[in-house]
Amino acid sequence: MNPSTIASPALFSVDGLVGVVFLIMVAITLIGGLIACNSDRLVRSVAGLIVCFVGVAGIYYFLNSPFVAMMQILIYVGAVAVTISFAIMLAAPEEKKKIGITGPLAGPLGFGTAALLAGGFAVLALQTDWPVQAKINDGSVKQIGIQLLTDYSMVFELVSIVLLIAILGALVIARDGREGQ
Amino acid sequence: MRLTLINVVIAVVAAIAFAALNAAYLVWAERRGAARIQRRPGPNINGPFGLLQPPLDGIKLMAKQLTIPGGADKAMFIAAPILAMFPAIMSFVTIPFSDTIVAKNMNVGILMIFAFASMGGMSLVFAGWSSRNKYAMMSSVRAVSQAVAYEIPMLITTITVVMITGSMDLMEIVRQQSGSILHWNIFPVLGNSHNLLMPFSFLIFFTCTLAETNRAPFDLGEAESELVAGFHTEYGSMGFGLFFMGEYANIVVGSCLTTILFLGGWNCPFGLFPGVWWFILKLYLLIGTFIWIRWTFPRTTIYGLLNLSWKILIPLSLFNLLFTAGLLKVF
Known part of the structure; x- marks a missing residue:
């Protein structure tokens, strides 16, 4: 949840706009993750993964850690994603195989795990009181x-x-x- | 608040304008330079010295139809040229042209430039893959292996410089090189480094910049005698234009970074009148060297290219790193 909506400031105040920026970053991350999981072409998944990484880097930057943000882009987009796409290109020239839902983790068990994780994080996030840290x-x-x-x-x-x-x-x-x- | 917002807008517009103008006019400079080396006139009809050629080329490219091949992955096909251009523009935000002309100076300036430069490699992958063209595909495989190979020595050499200066702030790095030409990082003994190997670091860095920007003799990605036009085989119209502009914008970023890290940024060689003009002068000297090298050396082979990086540049730069660390401990 966006912490600034708890106090619900006006949209066009500084806090409100900051909250909007945060939500945009979260949206970018989520959309990237969805593309990465749901596309039927592997290279598109890598593209989604990159969008997701950039979104996470945006959140780091938003949280006043430009060093971590830049490292996130440099390592995950610049090295990991490039290496993954290299592996895809070497491995599968015909990428049009739709990988169906298989395996024991895909059905209800997968949903259960996801729900457990999401619920756990939600409870943790709501129960923690988020103190504003001073810049170290x-x-x-x-x-x-x-x-x-x-x-x-x-x-x-x-x-x-x-x-x-x-x-x-x-x-x-x-x-x-x-x-x- | 309002003032900073205006500053940001001005900085962004200036960065885009600088990148785009440079990209357009470097095409002209390249064609004139090539012509000079090949003893022919080059574009000299439109305007004085052919200076109207780039805008006319732009109009021509924009008037053309953007064709997307049948089997192509549409979204990624369109995204690739944009991804080629935007990291270069982002990098201009943190490059200091003088001690006052900088859009946003950051503590992690070097890191930001490298982070966005590394995104540029993805555009070649996307372009090559989404075109559904074997030549484009082969080209992007080459481009990726090249990008991975040359990013390593480049980063290690940069770490060497960062160790000497103790900062990733580009302005701070330039400030430490002020005084006279002997304080520049490229010069070995009297500078901050006391490191005899600094000229070699400069050479490694410059070679890696050539390779990272896909310039001849390392332009294996678009080797026109082997791969038609490489990753942009299927691109016409402004898609092609954006790839071209992205390449030149990347050259400008690489030259800016070389100037800042090794050649003292906006400092004057004799300690007189430091200012943006010195930066511009050094920048265009380096870009001129880029063009000069391109039209002088033949293209290497892919094996030669990878061997140069993995067997020569990476061990050398690692040794350089250890040597510098040792020197810093001793002095």
Whole structure:
């Protein structure tokens, strides 16, 4: 929910316009996500994914974190999406296969999971009182570096573990493919 | 509030005008430059020195029919040329032309330019894929592998510069290079860096800019002798025009970035009269070099292109990064 609608300010006040901008970002993210999930062509899904990433980057920028926003675009749009589209181009020249609804996760179970997640997040969002955080630092490289290696070093290390797992997964998949031939 | 809104509008209009005018007139400059190197006159009929050629070309392109091939993915076919042009325009928002002429200076200026530049690569993918044309498809596969390969050394070299200056703020980077020509980042010993390898960083960066903007000798994406016209084979009318303008706008952004990171931005070589004119002068010297290189060197092969990046530029730039880090620790 948009926090500014709770106090419901006038639409053309500063808070109201800020809320509109936030809603636009959310809409872009949601529309991108819907395109990514529902299109029958893989490249279109990638396009939807990019729209979604840009929307999320917009929310980061809106939340006063330009560094994270730019990193989001640079890494997810510039690297991840490009790599995905590269993989699609190498893998499937005829992309017109409509992938039907299959698998045990697709039917009621999928809906249940989605409902559980959405409901959980909604309850969490409504029960948290959102304090307005003060700006922690000036967002310069030095400050970000110091913060990353002191206060947030745990997060930093966790990210590298995620990357390590991704690399290991890629290796495992690649090995399987080689033995299959 | 009102004043800042007006400022924003003026800045946006100025950025679009600057990008579009440059894109249009660089086509003219390129054709004149090519003609000069090939010993022929080039476009010189319309207006003095043929200066009316770009607007006439624009009118011609806009008057043409925009054809969309039968099997094409319509939405993405139309989106691709727009996506080619808009990241370049976005980048102009944060480029400082002098210490007063900047639309919005950001703490993360470099990051923003790279973020939007990386979106440009997607336009080639979309164009190539949505055209339903084998040549266009092959071209976009090439373009993607090229973009991925050259973004890495470019970013590593930029990190080297950021380590030396300790800031991603483009204005701060230029400010640190003020004083005299010897303080520019390209020069090794007397600058901020004390790094002997800075000229090589500059070369790596410039080579990567050439490759990232799909310019000859790295224009494998549109190799007209192999792939008809590459990703824009199926584009006519202003769709083609937008791809062309996007390419030149990207060249301008790349040259601006090179000027700021290595050549001291708006600083004068002798410490006199710093100002926007020095920036413009350096910018157009670099763009002239772009055109000069294009019409001098033959196109490389795709293997040569990828080998140059993965086997030479990336190891070199990584070594450069470590060396710079070591030097910064010592001094």
